[in-house]
Each structure stands twice: as C-alpha cells, then as structure tokens.
Amino acid sequence: MMEGHRLDPADWDAFSEALEDAARACADRLRHARDLPWQPPPPDMADRVALDEVAAGDPGVIDAILRDIVPYSTGNTHPRFFGWVHGTGTPLGVAAEMIAAAMNANMGGRDQGGAHVERAVLSWLHRVAGWPPDASGLLTTGTSQATILALSCARMRAFPKVREQGIGALPPLRVYAAEGAHSCVKKALEVMGHGSVALRGISAPGGRMDVDALSQAIAEDRAEGWSPLAVVGTVGSVNLGTFDDLSALADLCAAEDLWLHADAAFGFWTRLADLPWRDLSVGIERADSLATDFHKWMSVPYDCGAVLIRDHDLHLSTFRERPAYLSEGQALAGGEWWATDYGFDLSRGFRALKVWATIRGLGTDALGAQITDNCRQAAYMGELAEASDVLDLAAPVVSNLCVIRPRRGEAAAIAAELQLSGDAVFSTTLVDGVSCLRAAIVNHRTTRADVERAVRAVEQVIRSA
Template identity: 50%
Template sequence: MAEHSNPNDKEHFGRVPSDPLTPPDWEVFRAQMHELLDQSVDRMRDAESHPWQAPPENLAETYAIGQGGDLVTRLTKQVMPYHSGNTHPQFWGWVQGSGLPSDLMAGIAGAVMNSNVGGRDHGANAMEQAVIDWTRRKMGMGPDASGVLVTGTSQATVISLHAAKVRACPDLRPGGSGAKLTVYAGGQVHNATRKAVELLGLGHNALRLIPTSRGAMDVAALQQQIEKDRQDGFLPLAVVGTAGSVDVGSFDDLNALADVAKAESIWLHIDGAFGAWTRLADTPWRNLTDGIERADSIALDFHKWMYVGYDCGLALIASEADHRAAFAVRPPYLEGSATGLSGGDRWFCDYGIDLSRGNRALKVWCALEMFGEAAFSAAITRNCAQASMMADLVVAHGMALMAPVVSNICVFTASPGLSPAQQSAQNSEIAIKLQLDQRAVFSTTHVNGITCLRAALTNHRTRDRHIHAAIKDLHALARGDPATLST
C-alpha cells in the first residue's frame, strides 16, 4: 500500500507552518504594515509630487508571479509609482475621481472583515442600506425607493433598464416576451446605455438617439419618435435622461422628460454618473438636476464626483417592488430564516446580478463620517467654479471654447485660427506632451469635427494655481514657446 505524504511533513515540504497562509511571525507582519501605512499616508499627503509617469517597458516582467522578496519594498518601489495619475491635483482627464484619505481606513477595516454583502444578517448589509438611504434622500426619492451598490454606472444602467423591462413585460420570465421594445436617449448619451440595450437583448437598433438642442434632448422630437414607434408596433420601454454628458457636461431638462415619461407611461432613467452630484452643490449648479427626484431609476458613481476610491457605483430605483421583482431568485441553498446568520430582511443579491459582493458602502460611510456632507458640497461647488475660471483663462489667452461650461467640464481648442485638421492635430499633440512631461492631464473629445482639449474637474485636490499653471503651459505649447513653461 502506497504511503500518503503528510502536508505538514517538513521533510517533504520544507519549513511549512501549521497554517501556510498566515504570517509566520505576526509581530514582523505588524512592523511591515506600519511601514507600508506610513509610506501610503506620505504618498497621499504629497500627491502633488506624484503625477502619472509612463511605466517601464519591462513592468509586466517585474510583476511576474513567484518572485517573492520584500513585499513592502516591491509595493512602494514597483507598484505605487505606476498609478493612473488621477490622484494628482492637475489630473482632469476623462471623468475620474481623486481618492480620499478615508479610503485607507475603509480599506484596512474592510480587509479585516472580508464581508460578502450578498446577504445574511451582518453589519455590512445595514451599512449599505444606510448609504442607499442617504443617497436617495439627497436625490429626492421617497422612502419606498431601493438601491444596490455596484461597480459603476455601466452596471447600474443594466440593472435599471432590466427592472424597466420586467415591469413593462411581466410575462418575461415565464414565457418570454415578443414585444419590440425601444429606448430613447439624446445623441450625447454615454456608451453604457448602448451596451445595456444590447446586453438586455433588445438589439442595437432598439436605441433611438433623439436630436439635441443646446445640449439637451429635443422633447418635441422625443414625443414624435415615441408616437411613430407606437404606430409601427413597438413598445416604448424607457427614456434615458442625461445629467452631465461625458463629452461637454450638458444636462437634459429632467422635468420635461419626466412629464413625457409620465404621460406616456414610460420608465424614466437618469444617467447621473457624475452630474447627479450637483444636487450637493450651491446654486445655480444645484438646479441643473431639478426633476431628478421624479425618475424611476438613477445611475451614479461615488468614485467620480464624490471622490471615493474605485470602485463604487449605485443603481437607485424608485420602487422597491419593481427592483426586487426583477432580480429576486432564491434557490434552496440561499433560503433565509427568521433568526441566525441566514436572517436579515435585506439580501442585496435580490436586487442585482452579483451574489458575491464586497463592502463598497464602507468607503462612502467612512468618507461622510470623516469629512461630513458639507465638505463634499464645498468641493463639488469649487470644481464647478474652477471650470468657469478655466473657461475665462482660455478666452483670455486667445483660445476658444467649443461648448458652454455648464458645470465642471471645459472643452476648448488651443488655436482657433488654424484649419480643423490642424487644430485637431495640435490639440492631440499638446495633450500627450503635457502628460509625458508630468504636467497637467487633459483628455480629448470631438466637437464639430475638431479634436478638442477637455478638462473634467472632479478632483478635490485641485487649486486655482494648478489651473493657471496648466493654461499657461498649454498656451506656451500652442504658440511654440516651450521656454515659458511653468516650473
């Protein structure tokens, strides 16, 4: 009879502790963690000294599994330096949040707890519900509203439109639905809506892109399209309103869309990925989202303009009954009970597509408890004011705005006197040059056939001096005078 090796046999495995996935010396581990924490706090405090830098070509080899070594040194020397740059105060590319010191606390506590927030009776579920309740109050939704934290607005859009689909077609699960469903959105709608329509099996052509007027969906054109679709045998499913378009930061008239949705008995979904948070800003920016409280669903992100670490989005749905009806499927192995660990009255697996879920709420809760709501209101308001200031500086330097600054996004061209092709080439070159020089990070977008420079102010570390320096540098590059770049 063959002998079986003992997994704890040192002669067979070498030095193997009784628990191979536990530090052999907790005090050594404690010292390592203190060192890592000190360096992490320093790095966050000194974020201005750590812009994005191009990673070395051999970085994948550096990260090859199995090298071991001093993990703290490897993290601080080989990992942390090669971040995406959004922690830096001059990072305004795309729409990315900047991260908060409270994320460090949440990360440590969350790692110790290792909560699965799919269900059962434990504190993380209550915390998620508290975050949802706070947010739905800020958005003006009533106590019957429901929600679930997700990776981001892309997933929140799928969840929201699926709830709309189930409400419109109650026979969807038992026998399927032969209805030809349509979804309506402005031409500036985020790609998340396009993906959601396809993922839900409606087909690419089910998305009706409605013309816009001054950045907002043309309500008359929307009504005409809905009427035409009904006549052609389609079932209008949802109107998707935009609260802050990604390209230029424009807002739909949400009250007007709510009036149409109510009159037509159509679901109203709001893409508020970043723009929904103007609800916390001072006037006039707060008024941009008037009407959002009338939505059937809202998708938004905490990791954008609420500045918390990635990832943390939210699907808010006005009717808990509609929300639960779309996702609650409990097999026997997930059966609940009146008491014990399998108790609890809110299992979040009944409200989304994930059963295994991390404690995203902890980051939001820590941020709000550490800084308070007023601090976020002030930061969001300041970002809006900074975008307006950037627009003034653009004009003062002889450059040209390519769209009105509505909230926190500024889109412009550096040399309006050039041909469209020359402007596009120059703007793209300037954006890359500033990034590679570890200065400001602008992204680009297209307006009227021109590739433009674009700044999205969702950075709580940005100060006015950072904007002045960036516009000065950009103007110097545009006129071919690099000697006057800021130091």
Template identity: 50%
Template sequence: MEKNGILDPDDWGAFRVEARRMLDAAISQMQVARDRPWQPVPEDLEARYAIGQADQGDLVARLVEEVLPHHGGNIHPRFWGWVQGTGLASDLIAGMAAAAVNANCGGRDHGANRMERAVIDWTRQAMGFAEGASGVFTSGTSQATVLAFQAARVRAVPDLRQSGQGDRRLTAYAGAGVHNATLKALELLGIGSQNLRRVPLRDGQMDPQALRAMLAEDRAAGAMPFLIVGTAGSVDLGLFDDLNALADLAAAEGLWLHVDGAFGAWTRLAEPPWRGLSDGIVRADSLALDFHKWMYVGYDCGLVLMRDAAAHRAAFAARPSYLAGAEAGLAGGEPWFCDYGIDLSRGNRAIKVWCALEMFGAAAFAAAITDNCRQAAQMAAQVEARDGFALMHPVVSNICVFTAAAEETPERQSQINTQIAMALQLTGSAVFSTTDVAGTTCLRAAITNHRTRDEDITAALDAVQEMRLRV
C-alpha cells in the same frame, strides 16, 4: 518557502511591522500626490510583475518601488482628462477595516449589509427620493445601468423572466450624446443597439417634441417603447437634460425614466446655480451614479436607486433552497442585496462612502463639488482672455472644452490640440483629454478633483500656451 497550506503569517509581530511600513508609504503617496503626476510605464514593468519571477524578499519595498509610482494619474491635482475621482485618505482606513472583516454583502445578517442600507438611505435623501425607494451598490454606473434597464424591461413585460422577450421590439430613447453605458446595457440585455433611438438635442437638451414624434412613429411600426434615458452631466460637455420635462413626458406615455447621473447627479449637493442643473432627478424611476467620480472615493463604487422597491426586487429576486432566509441567526437580516442585482458575492463598497462621510462630513463634499464647478468657470474665463484660445462650448457644470489654436483650420486645430494633450501628459504638467466638437478635436478638462486649487487652473493653461508655441 513551502507553507504547507497555512496562509496566516508565521510571525504576526513581524507582519504588523511590515503592514505599518505599507500604510506609511500609502499615506505618503496621498500626502505628496502633487509631486507624483502620471509617468510613462517602464517597458520591463510587466515582466517584473510576472508571478513567481521576482525575488520573494521584501514585498513592501517592491510595492513602494514598482506599484505606487505607476498609477493612472488621477491622484494628481491637475488630472482632468477623464471623469475619474481622486481617492481619499479615508479609503485607507475603510480598506483596512473591510479587509479585516471580509464581508460578503450578498445577504445574511451582519454589519456590512446594515451599513450599505444606511449609505443608500443617505444617498436617497441627498437625491430627494421618497422613503421606501430601493438601491444597491454596484461596480459603477455601467453595471447600475444594466440593473435599471432590466427592472424597466420586467415592468414592461411582466412575464419576461419566465418567457423571455419573444418577438417584441422594445425601444429606448436617449439624447444624441448619451454615454456608451446605455448602448452596452441594451446590447447585453438582448434589446439591441439598433433599438436605441437617438433623440436630437435642442439647446443641449433632449428635444421633447422630437421624442414624442419618434414614439408615435415607432408605435405605428409595431415597436414597444419602454424607456427614456435622461442625462445629468454628459461626458463630453457636462450637459443636463431637462429632467422635469422628461418626467412629464414619461408619465404621459407610460414609460420608465432612467437618469444617467454618473457624476452629474452630485450637483444635488452643490450650491446654486449648479444645484439647479439636476432639478427633476427625484422624479426618475431609476438613477445610476458613482461615488468614485464626483464623491472622490476609491474605485470601484457605484449605486443604482429605484423609486419603486417592489419593481426593483421583482427584476432580480431568486432564492433557491441553499439561500433560504430565517427568522433569526446568520440567515436572517432581510432584505438581502442578492435580490436586487446580479451579484451574490459582493464586497463592502459602502464602507468607503461611510468612512468618507463620517471623517469629512457631507458639507465638505458639497463645498468641493461647488469648487470644481467654479474652477471650470474660472478656466473658461481664462481661455477667453488668452490670444489664440477659444471655448468650444459654454461651460455648464464642471467640464471645460476649448481649443488652443483658434486661428487655424479645424484640421490643424485637431492636430495641435491632440499634440498638446499628449505632450502635457508626458511632461507631467497636466492631464487634459480630447473630444470632438463640430468636427474639431479639442482639449477637455473634466474637473472632478478635490485636490485641484485655483492656481492649478492658471498653471495648466500657462503650460498649454507654452506647449502651443512648440507644436
């Protein structure tokens, strides 16, 4: 129907009824998530989504029938394929409040910016950073990494924003298994992927001795080392660098230490021994992490913390006349988050975290994170107890990597494990991903799922064992 530019409902009472129908359906989706694994997407679904092609009648019914069933699988308790969070019931409440207010968190004086500062401060304390550290919410660790690297680059080259990098060859250093977000950030900033130096690992951690030698070699060749990237939770195996050793080295060499803690930073909330994995994280110059991974909130929701607030602001602050602040009124409310990142228009991501912490309490998240680590260890123990199964690396945190065909050649193991992963996904039994270890494609469970229960571990491995007999 032609609306003549009026975009509010004609009948708010009728809209209220429809909105409640949608809320009930969304709650049911979460309540019975165990019964709703991933399923293959119907071939005609994209055509049904085409704008203006379908009957405009019952929008809520279309959402329930054509959207809710076709999720990415991560709401299910046996989804461990990739490091993805599961979403929380509190997200529904947060989403409604955020939509009603429609806050732009780039700046100005309103409640959403103060909420973001409160959640940043809670995270700062959880990570052990000193009062006065700075932070800004991002879409995720990939964006957070770009912001951190830019701050590191501006510290290394103070006139960078005005004069550019020039012919300086800046070099960065990370362990051999560093996440691709580091590579992308260096490419986006014009530093170049060839200037990411991959440091060999020793016992699963970046080798400080090898790093020192590489720094000396690069400086002798005219390069300008500026950044070390430590890993708190590698994506393949869940490994952690010795962050204290890296902090010592960074301080001695005058380099910026960044920590990729996308999911692993949250071991700071876990019980021993897992909490100790991220010891030293407080000494980082910057830390990137995600709430939408191991804090389970809905997408997207990341954060970068920086120890030096002045260095953070120096990398991004820019206030043209149309963004001038004021002592009072809507143009007040310093600091503005647009001075701490690349976004001027920003939604209220912090509200999801705030609602989650207020609804469940921080202790509940600590218990869930600890449970996930314990469940990965439980999976490892069961793998070692089953004939034909073998761990491909000891479990360090929340990731278990194994083969279901240990008696076969590496090539045949790779084929079998790949087929098992796909078959289990298609049947809805469980979602494992695959990764390569020493040339063999293995099954990988990354457990960042608050809905997983101990019995899911056993049931999933039973399904692997049964599928092994068929492939």
C-alpha cells in the same frame, strides 16, 4: 508551517511592521500627490510583474508593490489631472478600504452589520435625490452595472413574464437618449439581448435633449411597430457637462407611460453644491431609476456606484432568486435585507464602508463645498480660454467640464505632450466635428492656481510648436 496556518504570516510582528510601513508609504503618497503626476510604465514593466517563479512565494512582495506598481498608476490623484472623470479618493477612504479588507465580509446577504451600513447609504441617497424613504437601491461596481439593473427593472414593469419567457417573446424595444449619451446605455441594451438597434439617439442642440424631437420619435416608433420602453435623461454629459431637462422628460414619460431613468454618474452630486449648480438636476426626484458613481465626484476610492429604483417591490421581483441553500433562516442565515435579491451578485465586497466613512467622516458641507469649487474652477478655465489669443472656448461651461479649442495644432498631440511633461492631463473630444481639449474637474486637491497653470501650459505648447 503548521497545518491550518500556511497562509498566515510566520512572524506576525514582522508582518505588522511591514503593514505599518506600507500604510506610511500610502499616506506619504497622498500627502505628496501634487508632486506625483502620471508617468508612463517602464519598458520592463511586464517583466517586473510577471508571475513565472512563484512556487515558494516572495517575502518582499509588499516592498515590490510599492516599488514596481504603485508609481505607475493613472495619476488621477494629481490636482491637474483633468482628462477624464476620474475621482481622486481620500485618505479616509484608504483607511476604510483596509478595514473592509481585514473584515473580508461577503455582502451578498446574511445577518451582518454591513447590510445595515449599505442600507444607511441608500437611505441617504434617497434623501439627496428627493425620493421617498420606501424606495429601493443597491451599491454597484459603477454606473455601467447600475444601468443594466435599472433598465432590467423597466423591462420587468412592462413585461412581467420576461424572467420566465425570455426576450424572444417580446416585441422590439426602444430606449431613447440624447445623442452623445454615455456608451453604458448602448452596452446595457446589448448585454440585455436587445442589441444596439434598441437605442435611438435624439438630437441634443447645445448638449440638451430636444424634448419635441423625442416626442416625435416615440410616435414614429409606435407607428412602425416598436415598443417604447424608457427614456434616459443625462445628468451631466460626458462631453460638455450638460443636463437634460428632467422635468420636461418626466412630464413626457408620464404622458407616454414610459420609464424615466437618470444617467447621473457624476452630475448627481451637484445636488450637494451651491446654487446655481444645485438646480441643474431639478426633476430627478420624479425619475423611476437613477445611476450614479461615488468613485467620481464624491472621491470614494474605486470602485463604487449605485442604482436607485423607486418601486421597491418591482426591484425585488426583477432579481430575487433564492435556492434552497440560501433560503430564509435564523441567526447568521437570517436578516431581512439581502443585497443579492436586488442584483446579479451573491459575492460582493464591503463597498458601503468607504462610502459611509466618507459621508460620516467628511460631512456633506465639505463634500458640497468641494463640488462647488470644481464648478467654479471650470468656469474660471473657460474665462482664461476666452481671454487667450491661442485658445477658444468650444462650448459654454455648465458644470465642471470645460472644453477648449486650440486655434492651431492638433488637440491630441497637445494633450500627449502635456501628459508626458507632467504639466497636466487633458483628454480630447469632438465639438462640432473639431477635436478639442476636454477638462473634467472632479479633484478635491485642484485650486484656481492649478487651473491657470494648466491653461498656461497649453498655451506654451501651442506657441512653441
């Protein structure tokens, strides 16, 4: 092959045909997702994908992907995949991902169209959140990364010299979250150098943070020499789908001069749903920051999350760093908004395109209706559990999570049997110290019939044990 063309196809027509075949295979997989539950990888999976003999390359690599890798995913495109909050993606998202890959744009900065696409997505998010249009934000890998960015801004507000002086000059910090809050908060504090000791869990009866207990904890910590920094309000808890009282938290944070961060990985999207679910997140419009995921309940292909920061200038001062080779310039080196100024990454993929395509291509009416459907389906699952002679509802259904307690048998064993049979995927969690089956419904393909079939499958496993 001629110099300068070694990595391009030798035969573009043949490659185009192979790509068209792959696109048809992907479309067929999505069309028949109902028939494709999770299946365990074969014993020789490692051998199938080993990279031992690759010097000459494999002209059949696309076929190998479709044959040896695609069938053994997590199965979260299946309508009875309830085990974790795994979004399903959409056909439109697949198309946007392919186009973004063909563009291969580095979205860290520079004057390019994709920057306007990302800012359009962020502006839309501000409106959904009820935030002012001059707020800031950034698309991220997910809520875990977004949480680090948000708490870094909180720290910068409290300690403006932290970037130059480091954390050694800071007093011991304290961040508060409900007991059972997502582990990304603890990880964020560890990554930021404050250690897990910086996180104080607050009692959450019924899955909702006790605001009086929070107030008492803040007073105790101040008396003992801690420096309270932020409160993390949970907007859709991982175990029960519950929502903290964000308005009460906002009042307390204002009185105590603390940062309010909303951990809204999936619960944020109830803002698109019908009542009463739309009101679950009332108060989020007063938060200083929030984190959410598009790849969960919004059905955008993995991965894409977002952080919103109310104070644009603070966000910029927390992360902006422009060495000489990235200094402001003209033409392609210009552009008034560089994503790298608002986070860690300079090399960034064009995540915004699949989000933008989802919002514009599907519309908020359809997206909101799907979210409403999932909440109704979770409520229906709860009704079936309450009516069962072998199941109990472990906790009230608040949003899209339903937790079921088997009256006999081990929840983990029941979940494993259902996963292996292909009937349904549940995960397990603890409620009042008892292991239960947990269903998180975020699938746009799920129907009431799927919910009923899944519950009947659980009952069958219990009765046949």
